[in-house]
Structures are given as C-alpha cells and as structure tokens.
Amino acid sequence: MSTTLFLISGDSKSIIAAHKLPHDTLVIPFSEKQLLSLRSTVKFIRSTPAHTVVFGMKKLSLQRYHQILKGVLLLAGKTSGYLADETGERSVYSPLHTIFVESFILATEIVASCGIVAQAWIRLRLRARTEKRGGLS
Amino acid sequence: MKSIFLRTDFFGHLNTGGSFSHIGGFLDGMIELGHEMTFTASAQCYPSGKYDFRHIPYPFLYKNFPEIPCLAYNNTLQKKLPPLLREIQPDFLYQRHSEFVYTPSNIAKKHSIPFILEANNSEWWWKKNWANLFFDDILRRCEDVHFHAADAIMVVSEVLKQDLVRLFNLPPEKIHVNPNGVDVHTFTDNIDSNAFFASLSAELQQRWEGKTLCGFVGTFGEWHGVEVLAHSVVHAVRENPNIHFMLIGDGKLRGNVEKIIAENNMQNHVTLLGTVTHHLVPSYLSLCQILLSPHTENTDGTLFFGSPTKLFEYMGMGKAIIASAVGQIADIIKDGHNGVLVKQRNPVDLAHAIIRLTQEPELCHILGKNARYDAVTTYSWKHNAQRVINVVQSL
Numbered sequence: 001m002s003t004t005l006f007l008i009s010g011d012s013k014s015i016i017a018a019h020k021l022p023h024d025t026l027v028i029p030f031s032e033k034q035l036l037s038l039r040s041t042v043k044f045i046r047s048t049p050a051h052t053v054v055f056g057m058k059k060l061s062l063q064r065y066h067q068i069l070k071g072v073l074l075l076a077g078k079t080s081g082y083l084a085d086e087t088g089e090r091s092v093y094s095p096l097h098t099i100f101v102e103s104f105i106l107a108t109e110i111v112a113s114c115g116i117v118a119q120a121w122i123r124l125r126l127r128a129r130t131e132k133r134g135g136l137s
Numbered sequence: 138m139k140s141i142f143l144r145t146d147f148f149g150h151l152n153t154g155g156s157f158s159h160i161g162g163f164l165d166g167m168i169e170l171g172h173e174m175t176f177t178a179s180a181q182c183y184p185s186g187k188y189d190f191r192h193i194p195y196p197f198l199y200k201n202f203p204e205i206p207c208l209a210y211n212n213t214l215q216k217k218l219p220p221l222l223r224e225i226q227p228d229f230l231y232q233r234h235s236e237f238v239y240t241p242s243n244i245a246k247k248h249s250i251p252f253i254l255e256a257n258n259s260e261w262w263w264k265k266n267w268a269n270l271f272f273d274d275i276l277r278r279c280e281d282v283h284f285h286a287a288d289a290i291m292v293v294s295e296v297l298k299q300d301l302v303r304l305f306n307l308p309p310e311k312i313h314v315n316p317n318g319v320d321v322h323t324f325t326d327n328i329d330s331n332a333f334f335a336s337l338s339a340e341l342q343q344r345w346e347g348k349t350l351c352g353f354v355g356t357f358g359e360w361h362g363v364e365v366l367a368h369s370v371v372h373a374v375r376e377n378p379n380i381h382f383m384l385i386g387d388g389k390l391r392g393n394v395e396k397i398i399a400e401n402n403m404q405n406h407v408t409l410l411g412t413v414t415h416h417l418v419p420s421y422l423s424l425c426q427i428l429l430s431p432h433t434e435n436t437d438g439t440l441f442f443g444s445p446t447k448l449f450e451y452m453g454m455g456k457a458i459i460a461s462a463v464g465q466i467a468d469i470i471k472d473g474h475n476g477v478l479v480k481q482r483n484p485v486d487l488a489h490a491i492i493r494l495t496q497e498p499e500l501c502h503i504l505g506k507n508a509r510y511d512a513v514t515t516y517s518w519k520h521n522a523q524r525v526i527n528v529v530q531s532l
Contacts, residue, residue, distance in 0.1 A: 009149070036269065062149045062180055064200045109198055113205045117272065120208050124239065124278040131286060 004050035006030035010058030010086045018088040019054070026050065035068055038075075045076035053081035053093075060085040067098075067106040074098045138228040138526065140167070141221065144178035145214070146235035147195055147206055155356070155446045157182060158415070159257075160233060162320055164188055166522030175225050177218075179210075193217045204271050207237035214240050222248050229253055229529050236260035237272075239279040242286035251532050253525065254287040255315075258297065258442065259304055266437055267359060281305055289528050291315045293444030294465040300442055313528050316465060318521035319449035321513050323416075326455030326505070328423040344408060345424065348381035349495050352425035352456075354418055354447050357388030362431030362461060364390060365484050367397035367407075369431075372488030374406045377495055382407040385421055422454050426501060427494050430460035433481045440464055441481075449516045452476075455509035457501035459490045469516075475507040 003025045012027045057063045070093045081093040167174050176188040179195045199206040229251040232241045245252035261277045264270035290312045292298050298312045355361040428451040441464035451458045458476035460466045470476035479486045
C-alpha cells in the first residue's frame with residue numbers, strides 16, 4: 001500500500017516516525033495557499049497514485065482547514081487518509097464521515113462566518129458613528 | 138508599572154521570525170526596566186515560565202476560511218479580556234496590531250485604561266499589496282476605528298508614521314516612532330566563532346574554510362532585496378573568488394534566488410542554509426566578516442517603511458554592515474561610521490562595497506565597533522521599552 005505525505009508544516013521525519021508510516025512514503029511539500037485554488041488542488045491530489053494520503057503538520061490543534069483538507073480528499077476520490085502531526089495526533093479521514101459529519105460542521109461554520117462578518121460590519125459602522133460624536137456606546 | 142501585552146494574530150505553530158524576536162525583546166526590555174508584564178496570545182510561543190503567559194485561544198469553530206477567525210477573535214477577546222483586566226489591573230494595555238482585531242481599544246476605554254497600539258504596518262495596505270485580501274472594506278474600517286480609538290500608536294519608522302497619517306487621517310502627535318531593537322547580550326561581539334566553526338559538519342567546514350563570508354538573514358520577502366543580493370554574487374566573485382555568501386532563512390523569494398544563483402553558475406559561492414534555529418543565528422553570523430541588508434523600496438513605488446530587526450542584530454554582532462540607503466536604514470547607518478550605504482536595487486554597487494570591505498579589514502573593524510556601540514547605547518530592547526514607557530507617562 002503506497003503512502004504520500006503532503007507536508008504542510010513541521011518535520012517529515014518526525015511525522016513519519018510518530019505515525020509509523022512506511023519508509024518509502026513519498027513526501028511532497030504542500031502550502032496552505034494551494035487551497036485557494038481548490039480545483040487544481042483536487043486535480044493535484046487525484047494525480048497521486050498513493051492509496052493512503054496523509055496531510056502532515058507540526059501541530060494538529062493549531063492547523064486550519066481541517067474540513068477543507070478532508071473535502072479535497074473526498075473530491076479527489078481518495079478512500080483512505082488522515083491529518084497527522086509531529087506529536088502523533090491524527091484526525092482520520094473517511095468518505096462517509098466527511099459526507100455526513102464534516103460537511104455539516106463546514107456548513108455550520110459557513111453560516112456562523114456570515115454572522116461574524118455581518119456583526120463586524122454593523123459594529124464597525126456603529127463605532128465609527130458613536131466615536132465621532134465622542135464617547136463609546 | 139504593570140501592563141498586559143496582547144498578541145492577537147493567528148500564528149499557528151510558528152515560533153520563529155521577526156515578530157517573535159520583536160515581542161520577546163520588548164517583553165525582556167520591559168522586565169529589565171523593572172516593569173511587570175503579562176503576555177497573552179493564541180498559543181504559547183516562548184519557553185514555558187519565561188513570562189506570565191495567559192492563553193487566549195482562537196475560537197474552535199472558525200478554522201476553514203481565511204480572515205474569519207481573526208474577526209471572530211474579537212468576540213473571544215470581549216469575553217476573556219475584561220476578567221484579565223480586573224485581575225491584573227494594568228497601568229496600560231499594549232497590543233501588537235493585527236488584521237481584523239479592533240476590540241481591544243474599545244475594551245480598554247470601557248475600563249479607563251490607556252491603550253497603546255503597536256503598528257508595524259497597515260494590514261490593509263500590506264494585504265492589498267502583498268497577500269490575498271477578501272474583506273477589503275471591513276479590514277480598512279477595522280483599522281480606521283482602532284487607530285483612532287488608541288491613545289497612542291507606536292510605529293517603527295517615520296515613513297510608516299507618515300503613511301498612517303495619510304491613509305487614516307490620524308493626528309501626527311498621537312503616533313510615536315520607536316525603531317526595533319536588539320538583544321545585545323545574544324547578538325554580541327564575543328561569541329567564540331572558532332569553537333562554533335569546529336562544531337559544524339565537515340561539508341560546511343570544507344565549504345567555508347579560509348573564505349571571506351558575507352552573511353544575510355531574513356525571510357526572503359519582497360522588501361529584503363534577496364534577488365539583488367543573488368545578482369551581486371557574480372560581480373563580487375568575479376573580482377574576489379574567495380568571497381562566499383551565507384544566506385540564512387526561507388520564504389517566498391527563495392526559489393527566485395536559487396534560480397539566479399544557478400543561472401550564473403554560482404552554487405559553489407553561495408550557501409543557502411534555510412531556516413536556522415533562532416538561538417544559532419548569532420553563532421552563524423559570528424563567522425561572517427560582512428553582513429548584508431540589501432533592502433529595497435516597496436514594489437508599488439512607495440517608500441520602505443520597515444525597521445529591520447536584522448539590521449540591529451547585525452549591529453549587535455559588531456560586524457561591518459553593508460545596507461541599502463532606504464527609509465530608516467539610511468538614518469541609522471551612517472555611511473563610513475557604523476556601516477556602508479549602497480544604492481537600493483543595484484547589485485553592482487552592492488558587489489563593489491563588498492569587494493572594498495574585503496580589502497580593508499581595519500575599516501571593517503572600526504565600522505563593526507561603532508555599530509556595536511550604537512546598538513548597546515541606543516537600540517537595545519531596553520531602550521525600545523523605555524521609549525514606550527515615556528509615551529505612557531506623557532498621556
């Protein structure tokens with residue numbers, strides 16, 4: 001079973017050792033910025049023949065884009081993979097979990113994000129208005 | 138005095154780079170002056186126990202879209218900061234400005250605490266020119282209300298002060314210039330470079346043995362002039378094949394630098410060390426005879442507004458410095474006194490300055506000695522912190 005490690009951050013050797021990945025694991029540098037072009041990223045991941053795809057990072061809890069990364073694996077047609085960090089922590093990917101759980105987390109985030117943007121838009125306008133009158137509300 | 142330092146950006150797992158040196162240096166400077174500092178951030182980025190650290194993590198839910206987590210962090214701060222203010226009762230609140238975070242000024246005002254904002258750039262300008270910006274109008278408004286609400290703004294250079302006055306119509310008297318600084322105990326002229334050289338790999342020893350080393354450290358950003366530096370290699374080496382360049386760091390333009398070096402077939406005259414653990418940087422720099430700061434004006438034609446930490450670190454090392462005559466660098470480096478100034482974006486001028494210094498070791502010694510003196514007497518972090526205290530006391 002071949003494995004490819006897309007290294008977002010951290011040390012590939014530490015990640016391979018912490019997760020007991022095969023010694024012939026292919027390591028490919030991967031930048032978060034690549035996620036801005038989702039279509040080409042999916043194409044890129046799909047083109048890797050690896051059975052298991054691992055996104056490697058320094059620390060899982062400090063890594064953004066968990067659901068997006070799993071969504072990329074899903075769209076690329078991968079069936080096995082996980083997000084893994086140097087400390088041995090991992091977040092396992094499965095197509096079913098991504099469709100039925102992660103997608104809802106993402107949808108919740110989208111709705112909440114719209115709320116955050118709207119809240120900031122209103123607050124900033126109110127602050128600009130009240131502070132010009134002198135004194136915060 | 139008691140103060141809380143807020144680091145509000147999302148830096149993930151990173152713990153190296155200019156911002157870490159800057160914040161650590163400032164905190165050390167404040168503590169050295171006898172002030173009490175509490176440091177808050179979204180993750181621990183200094184050795185545990187070094188500072189009174191309070192963890193204010195980014196909200197868990199917002200992880201998949203850029204810029205949103207920073208906006209959401211305002212709500213986190215609104216919940217977590219007031220109890221901390223009540224507990225610590227600081228004499229002032231100090232925030233390192235970061236994108237989309239605009240509530241600390243509001244919170245400080247509600248608690249009647251002076252609010253000092255350290256702005257190292259306008260994030261709006263920065264992202265518009267050098268990164269991806271999705272919520273243009275909101276970021277501009279965040280900065281507008283935050284800058285106007287701050288009691289004082291500390292900026293690193295006069296150019297940046299003028300930029301903020303122009304961009305946000307701010308009163309100039311509220312903005313105070315506080316150049317970056319250096320830890321003069323770490324970046325020092327008394328490192329045993331021979332012992333460090335002996336500890337290096339055989340490959341590096343062989344590569345650098347008997348060479349005149351010219352060093353650079355940086356994140357290979359647009360403003361660092363690394364491409365100019367790469368182009369200067371061929372000119373310098375043509376005149377003096379004994380010159381070898383040591384480039385420390387990694388970043389956006391590293392690929393371009395590698396390409397220029399390969400095109401000129403200069404691989405044997407340049408060592409790209411990549412990212413080096415921060416505590417080893419002074420040891421590497423101690424091996425160099427000349428240190429380079431080839432900064433450039435901004436790509437959009439505006440003036441260089443930075444205050445490069447590396448320049449002050451070079452000064453602390455007591456080495457001969459060659460720097461571009463741009464922005465604050467031209468004020469701090471006095472040509473022929475504590476360094477040599479060259480024209481920006483001019484690899485030939487840079488190479489000539491390098492060749493000249495390799496021929497004049499006595500001049501190198503004098504330049505380095507003067508640079509070290511200036512670092513110790515004016516640009517240590519203690520002096521940087523004192524300038525902030527002076528501003529707070531004047532409010």
